[in-house]
Amino acid sequence: MSHADSPSSLIRIEVDGAAYPVPAGITVIQAMWRIGRSMIHGVGCLGGVCGACPITYRLPDQLASKTGLACQTAVREGMAITFLPSDTSKKAIALLPKEAPTQKTLFQYYPETRRCTACRACSSVCPQEIDVMGGVRAAINGELSNVAEKFTSCVMCGLCAAVCEVQIKPHRVGMYARRLTGAFYPKEAAGLLNRIEEVRAGKYESAWSQLLSADEAALSNYCGSEEAAQKLAI
Amino acid sequence: MSDLEESKKLVSESRAARMKENRALLSPQDKDALIRRFHPDYKKEAYRTIRIGPNAGEQTVHELANLLEGESPVAGEKIALTPHHQVDLLIIGGGGAGATAALMAKAAGAKVLLATKLRLGDSNTVMAEGGMQVAVSAEDSPVRHFLDTLRGGYMKNDPMLLKTLVEEGPEVAKWLMDIGVLFDREADGNLSIRGGGGSSKPRLLRCKDYTGLELMRVLKDCVLNQQVELLEFSPIVELLTDGAGACTGAILKNLDNNQHIVVQAKTVLLATGGIGRLHIQGFPTSNHYGATADGLPIAYRAGAKLTLQDTFQYHPTGAVYPEPMAGILVTEAIRSVGAQLVNVKGERFINEMETRDAVASAVIRECAEGRGVETPAGRRGVWLDMPMVDIINGEGNLAHRFPNMLRQFSRYQIDIRKEPVLVYPTLHYQNGGIQINVDGESTIRNLFVAGEASGGIHGRNRLMGNSLLDIIVYGRRAGRAAAKRATEISPGTLTLQHLDRFHEAQKKAGVEPKAVSPMLFPDYAKKN
Structure with missing residues (x-):
């Protein structure tokens, strides 16, 4: 076996400060069921694409907290887990324009995008490993189709927006850029x-x-x- | 070396020979024999007769029959049927069909309330990977699409529902593009298309392997932009009727405070989705957490007829290893670009482009006859040889086309560009459901249904890519028809008389309910 997987051994995890033994090799969501929690919030597709289950967790040997999706993250020895509410960012009523978009179209609804300080926090928390900050920079430069491409796999969990120090909503910017790109595609089908x-x-x-x-x-x-x-x- | 590693080695050793092998499709007779012997739909002991209601005397699986004959969660409760909300159209379910219907009804000027069990967008739609079938190429046509789907469904599709589905395909693809869905395109601007099992021409529109996510993101964004009134974490627990055969509203339950919410609605639209989390016959499932068939027992108690309630789709390639991924789908599209199915001995055993029921049956046969591979957790499966995709189409192709698959397995240190993965059929789709007409109306007046909860479009086996089309075409039609109906009628009286009748039927047939339905959630939490 090249992939370690021994479901029989128990490890300890910490949830909201309390310690629990759970089998190794299961996901955080599966661990929640094992410790008797019937999940309603913080659970969705169980396939890593709906963004309902963002978590932050700390490992014993690491200083920094990490983020992930509970249905896609395997439990580890000593892992301390906190569930985060899924996307709480404010959504602009961003309708599609009548005419082809310009560089300014996005800023009409998401003006804070231009305040990006290039701190890279958004990229570091993305469970989909999207180059989030690159997407934000591309949006500032008006490269809509580039933004669209970068956010193809975005699950709208909103972690990027939660950590942005200047209140940018990168996932919403990505979403709007994708819709603009799709609706105003340069060539006819x-x-x-x-x-x-x-x-x-x-x-x-x-x-x-x-x-x-x-x-x-x-x-x-x-x-x-x-x-x-x-x-x-x- | 473990048996698993040894078998994996056989897969790579046999690859060169397999790539040259041309395997014909099964004859109709051989395919029929294979399916009758191995497909779970033909396992007699998994089925029983439904004893009461519009489909009494017909068969379905025990898990669904128990829910259909089940007890209402509001039976015996004193609920004042004074409406908290009064609307034109109440939509139950926030997946692709529900969101689409909401947009149509809102645009038609209706007062819409959309209630959903989890969040807006939480659905099987968001998980759809492969694509959406629309006949767009010059050598293809809606008529071919019709014939392929009818053949795939064993001629049991409702022809009029199916004709409407395929004929409106091009128009709804255009609508989706106009609201900003970004399908993959060719250099000349044309929609990029790909083949699917059982389809005679390539006609799958897609957005990489995130097609459902792309559709759902855009639809959800539109619903939020249109400021449709939403009630999240508020599933339906019972319908309301006027006592004279028409639906007049519903009782919802707020999951956060357990309070009932009474809604008076001129029309109700069920878009409650699929059934996977019933784990029929013990199968794992590719479905989302809320796929517990809620609409079926609810509509059934009120007197709606079901159709093809005995047939389910087991997607041939659900992951069986690593254990946390059990049931997760490996898209069929990966087979359409060259990935082969291989048994423990490194041999191919089926043409990978057969319809899903045939491929699933063949995988089950291999495992039942000792040619499967066992995982450390005791599951069985066969290999899906994905590295072939890059060998055939060039390096980087798999990563470009299937980024979602690549990422999911890489989380468990499995590189699907380099090694095969183990798969086994996973419960994927409810082929049948609540009977509808072309406007999406059920056999109960003013009760509409769209999406996976409805039945008849796909016959006894759905073709890949036809469910994303179904939810949009029929979400639009049902949303429009329900909104129009609402302009023609007044709000009805709110009663639970259909429950009284259902209880009488239970008593008369001597049926002791075995479950409270709808189920709402699977019961996975460990009891202490």
Whole structure:
């Protein structure tokens, strides 16, 4: 076995100051269940993508606290765990503009973004290892698609906003930059637009009327043979 | 060297030969035989007859039957049915379908209240990795999409629901892009598409392997921007009816103070999602924590008919190792770009692009017949040979396309670019659900349903990428139809008469409820 995993051995963790024995090799959420807590807050998809379960924890041999997602963090000997509320940052009512965005569009809703002191705290807490500060700097430079790319894997846990000393909401900036980039994508999806036109123009109407009036045997035949499907002129 | 390491070595040794191997799809007869022998849907002892209600006499799994025949949490409670909220449309569930419906209804001018068990966005939607099927390429068409889905669903799909799904696909893709969903694109601007199991043409739109997260982030942002009234941590515990067959509201429960919340609504829309956390037949699940099928027993008690309530999707490739990842999905898309399934001896045993039910059955067969690999925790699985992705498509391809997968395994020091991982089927999706028409209305007047809680669109087996499409197409349709209905009617009286009738039926059939339903959460906490 190249990956240590001995579920039988017990380790000690600390939750809200109290110590508990739990099996090694389980996640923090699983440890909460083991110590008898039925979780309602601080739990979500259990797959690392919903951002409901941010935690901060300290290990015995380390000075600095770390952050993570409880469903994605394995318990360690002596780990002291505190659950944080999921994203409590203030959300601007940031609608999409009518015209293509400019460098200033983001700042309209998130003006504090420009105050970034490049302290890197946001990047250091991100459970997704996003280059958060790089994203904020790119936003300041008006590089929207670059911001969008950097925040692709953002789970909106809000840890970055919680540690920002100048109240930037990097995940919300990333979100808005992504929406602006998507809605004002520089090139048309020609195939999609063409297909929408074809549907509107009734190109498939005769196929639909044949299919929807077919009995199960006839439908089966259309499904089973490419030749029969071709006859529908699709 | 352990058996596991030894078998892993066989996987890398057999790789070169396997890459040249061309394995045909199974004949319909062989596929049918495989599924009947090994698919969990055919395990008779896992099923029983439903004794009361609209589907009495039909079969489903014990876990669901117990909930359908279960006791209401408000039975015997004295609850004053004086509304705390009066709205046009009450939406239950804050996943992709519920959020989409809320946007449509709000835009139509309806007074909307969205109540959800956890937070807005907590759902299976956020976890969807593979993509969304829309026929956008020139050699493809909505008709092909229809035929593929019908074939995949064993001809049991409702043809009209399915036609509407595939035909509106292109239009809803455009809508999503207009509100800022960033799908992967080709250099010429066209949507980047990929193949999926059971689909004759590539038609999966995606955002890396974060497609559901991308959709949910944007929809959630829109719902917040539109200032839809929200009640989080407030699941539904019972519907309210007028005693004459129409739905008129619901009773919710605030999980933080245990108080009931009575809502009078002209229309109610259930978008309560899936069923994975029932752990049917003891399977692990890929589903989120709240996927406990809440909408089903609630609608059933009020008299709504279910359809295809006996069929479930077991996704072929749920992780079985390391132990904390058990049940977590490894996206099917990874097979569509070359990853192969391999048994303990390093042999391939199925064409990886068969439909999910066939691939899952083949994995179960390998393990049942002694060709599986055992994990230290005693689970069984087969190898998913992911390093092949980079060998076939070039170095860096896997990391670029599947950053989520790479990150999840790397947290346990497993580099999926270099080594295979162990997988086994995981309970993934409820193929059936509450019967609906093309407007998303159930057999109960003014009760609408959208998303995984509904049934009929996918037949007996859903194709990959059709559920993200389903939640958007039917979220929109149900949201619009429910909002329109609300303009045509007045608020109804609030009663629990359907419960009285249900209790009479229980008594008459001699049914002793085995559970209180809805379940709301799985019971994982250790009792001291």
